[in-house]
Amino acid sequence: MPKNTIPQETVFSWVKEHHPNLYVEIDRHWVWISADLRNDKVTRQALKDYGFRYAMRGHKLPSGKYGNWGHHCQHPVWRKRPTEDGPASPNKETIRYPAPSTVSPVTEARIKEKEEPVASSPVSAPNPKPVVINMNSLATRIRARLAASKAA
Numbered sequence: 001m002p003k004n005t006i007p008q009e010t011v012f013s014w015v016k017e018h019h020p021n022l023y024v025e026i027d028r029h030w031v032w033i034s035a036d037l038r039n040d041k042v043t044r045q046a047l048k049d050y051g052f053r054y055a056m057r058g059h060k061l062p063s064g065k066y067g068n069w070g071h072h073c074q075h076p077v078w079r080k081r082p083t084e085d086g087p088a089s090p091n092k093e094t095i096r097y098p099a100p101s102t103v104s105p106v107t108e109a110r111i112k113e114k115e116e117p118v119a120s121s122p123v124s125a126p127n128p129k130p131v132v133i134n135m136n137s138l139a140t141r142i143r144a145r146l147a148a149s150k151a152a
Contacts, residue, residue, distance in 0.1 A: 032067025
């Protein structure tokens with residue numbers, strides 16, 4: 001969970017009050033800013049301090065513009081790396097994953113199939129899986145006609 005959750009209206013009004021020249025738009029749970037802030041280090045730092053995140057690829061907004069800076073407001077977000085506040089989310093103590101030794105029967109069969117030794121000569125080894133062509137489908141019939149016409 002994020003450190004501080006702020007209501008969407010509060011984030012929107014903070015941006016309008018402190019940075020009135022920025023274009024702000026709300027998309028679902030997020031507040032997005034669409035502005036080129038490459039040369040404005042002070043504004044970028046203020047947005048970071050308030051909880052905005054920079055989206056390198058941008059986020060397409062309903063208006064058609066792309067938002068570069070987004071704030072999650074009260075929507076929970078996963079952290080990718082551990083921080084000084086604690087471990088990265090999801091917390092391994094709370095989420096139970098299946099045991100690594102649990103393998104489905106289908107997966108076991110595929111593993112055994114791959115482990116079988118392969119014959120040294122591909123000509124002498126029989127094809128274990130014959131190819132079945134369904135001639136009833138239209139696409140297969142068209143491909144067969146095209147192949148026949150190219151061969152002739």
